[in-house]
Amino acid sequence: MKTKLLIAAVFFSSQALAATKPDHTLPIAINADNTEASIRDNIAVYVNNVEVTQGSLLIKADKLEINASAGKGNEVFIFTGRPATYSQLLEGDRPVTAQANEIRYDLASRTLTLTADAELTQSGSLVRGDVIRYNIELQQLTAGSEQNRRVTTIFTPETKENQ
Structure with missing residues (x-):
């Protein structure tokens, strides 16, 4: 019985350790x-x-087109779709989602570039534009639009339930 408990404890602790590894690893x-x-x-x-x-x-x-000509760890993934979609849980189990007609994922810089009908949602706030660049590791973004269109940002206030 003790052996089964020990094996179960080792199994679940290794599962918890694996779950805490950063996604990029x-x-x-x-x-x-x-x-x-x-x-x-x-x-x-x-x-x-x-x-x-x-x-x-x-x-x-x-x-998806992957260009690996720059070597291992420097691959560039180019996703296309109507739309292509991205989702991920960041530190603290905070979800981030995005969509665009093209999503470019640069592994070396851990940066997403969303192009054409781009939008990104994080912590209840939404950013829309023609081009959004999002650094996954730093959780920083820049957004821009063309042809006299503007970037739209919608902040959702926290409610007492969310605090």
Whole structure:
């Protein structure tokens, strides 16, 4: 009986430890209906029902092109869709979600660039614009718009229930 309890305790504590590792240190898993790759050019293309996970990070798109020509750890993921979507739990289990017609994920800088009908939601607040750049690690963003359109930001006040 003691052995079973010890094994269970070790198993659950290792699961808790794994859950606390930062997403960017975990493996990236890609699922799609179809894939093509040029090993010589270090480019891979995934098409239809694309899902990429890395810990709590989840990006869904119609198409994904990965350019790995800059070497391991410097890959650039370009997701396209109508829209492509991103979600992740950040420190303190705070969710962040985003969507755009194109999401560019630069692994080296851990930066998302959302282009065309872009929007990002975090802590109940929403930012909309033509281009949003979001540094996942620093949780910093810049947003801009073109053609006389403006960036829209909507802050949701905290209620007593949320405090």
